[in-house]
Amino acid sequence: RARILSGMQPSADSLHLGNYLGALVQWRAMQEEYDAVYMIVDLHAITVPQDPGVLAQRTRVTAAQYLAGGIDVDKCTLFVQSHVPEHTQLAWVLNCLTGFGEASRMTQFKDKSLKQGSDTASVGLFTYPILQAADILLYQPEGVPVGEDQRQHVELSRDLAQRFNHRFGETFVVPQAFIQKESAKIQDLQNPAAKMSKSAESPNGLINLLDDPKVTAKRIKSAVTDDGTEIRYDKAEKPGVSNLLAIYSALSGKPIAAIEAEYQGKMYGHLKVDLADLVVSELAPIRARAQELLADPAELDRLLAVGAQKAREVAAVTLEEVYRKVGFLAPV
Ligand code: TYM
Numbered sequence: 111r112a113r114i115l116s117g118m119q120p121s122a123d124s125l126h127l128g129n130y131l132g133a134l135v136q137w138r139a140m141q142e143e144y145d146a147v148y149m150i151v152d153l154h155a156i157t158v159p160q161d162p163g164v165l166a167q168r169t170r171v172t173a174a175q176y177l178a179g180g181i182d183v184d185k186c187t188l189f190v191q192s193h194v195p196e197h198t199q200l201a202w203v204l205n206c207l208t209g210f211g212e213a214s215r216m217t218q219f220k221d222k223s224l225k226q227g228s229d230t231a232s233v234g235l236f237t238y239p240i241l242q243a244a245d246i247l248l249y250q251p252e253g254v255p256v257g258e259d260q261r262q263h264v265e266l267s268r269d270l271a272q273r274f275n276h277r278f279g280e281t282f283v284v285p286q287a288f289i290q291k292e293s294a295k296i297q298d299l300q301n302p303a304a305k306m307s308k309s310a311e312s313p314n315g316l317i318n319l320l321d322d323p324k325v326t327a328k329r330i331k332s333a334v335t336d337d338g339t340e341i342r343y344d345k346a347e348k349p350g351v352s353n354l355l356a357i358y359s360a361l362s363g364k365p366i367a368a369i370e371a372e373y374q375g376k377m378y379g380h381l382k383v384d385l386a387d388l389v390v391s392e393l394a395p396i397r398a399r400a401q402e403l404l405a406d407p408a409e410l411d412r413l414l415a416v417g418a419q420k421a422r423e424v425a426a427v428t429l430e431e432v433y434r435k436v437g438f439l440a441p442v
Pocket of ligand 1: 127
């Protein structure tokens with residue numbers, strides 16, 4: 111089976127609907143067909159200031175949501191990035207192969223550091239895509255399923271793989287980005303020009319997996335819609351309604367055209383009421399299951415330890431080869 115790999119940050123108290131539809135749902139499907147490696151990237155999370163106790167809890171909460179959402183540790187490898195030290199070890203080698211200008215061109219760094227100001231943005235935030243390249247290349251995957259926002263980072267990992275192979279001999283598989291479908295890209299409910307993101311200005315634009323169903327329903331019903339009354343998918347003219355249709359389609363599995371036909375002549379309110387039901391009935395069992403898992407943190411930690419063990423077996427082989435090729439003296 112071909113290998114794929116992906117990761118998600120433990121950077122909020124709950125995953126949001128964008129993470130769920132854009133990543134988790136795809137991961138769940140892909141573990142059936144691929145040798146899938148999934149990680150919770152806590153090393154990436156500390157590129158911006160974190161509260162230690164909160165970070166540890168968010169790592170568990172993220173793991174619980176993966177499992178509750180159908181990630182099955184018997185079908186894939188699920189682990190926490192900091193449990194596998196090879197990530198930072200390979201990242202150092204790749205840091206030394208990356209040009210300063212090349213790293214400076216990463217648009218996500220530019221956006222995030224602009225928000226923080228260049229004096230407070232950390233060097234870790236700057237080298238973040240290189241750590242991501244290490245995450246990927248250690249496992250020699252063929253595909254990296256991510257959203258469009260991560261395309262540039264996967265490109266960098268391809269460039270670094272090729273550069274290393276060229277300089278030191280064939281070592282890394284050059285991975286491909288598997289970019290999710292357009293309909294899996296979820297926008298903010300209050301500001302449909304922006305992607306749904308935990309760093310949004312208002313929490314009302316977010317649907318969180320672990321929120322109370324009443325909050326979820328209320329946020330959908332108060333989502334920003336557009337002028338006019340027609341329920342039609344048109345991202346330029348009707349970004350709000352289009353986002354609701356995309357969510358509807360992703361959850362129901364119905365094509366957008368079929369949903370448009372169903373709601374012909376109906377009002378935005380009808381669509382919102384039905385969508386709220388659909389979202390709540392999808393998320394409620396996941397929320398309940400995640401809460402059950404979180405009630406037994408020792409068992410959760412045990413599952414993650416098993417995952418880390420499986421991951422290390424692969425990562426150690428790659429790192430050992432890299433160290434040898436770079437010219438590091440083997441310890442005796
Ligand atoms: P992160 O944690 O920001 O996002 C995880 C995944 O969710 C996707 N995503 C979305 N999809 C649809 N709609 C949205 N509104 C939305 N918001 C986020 C992202 O595209 C991503 O696929 N740097 C990565 C984590 C990472 C990683 C890796 C990924 C670290 N190492 C190795 C792949 C391989 C990140 O911050 O993702």
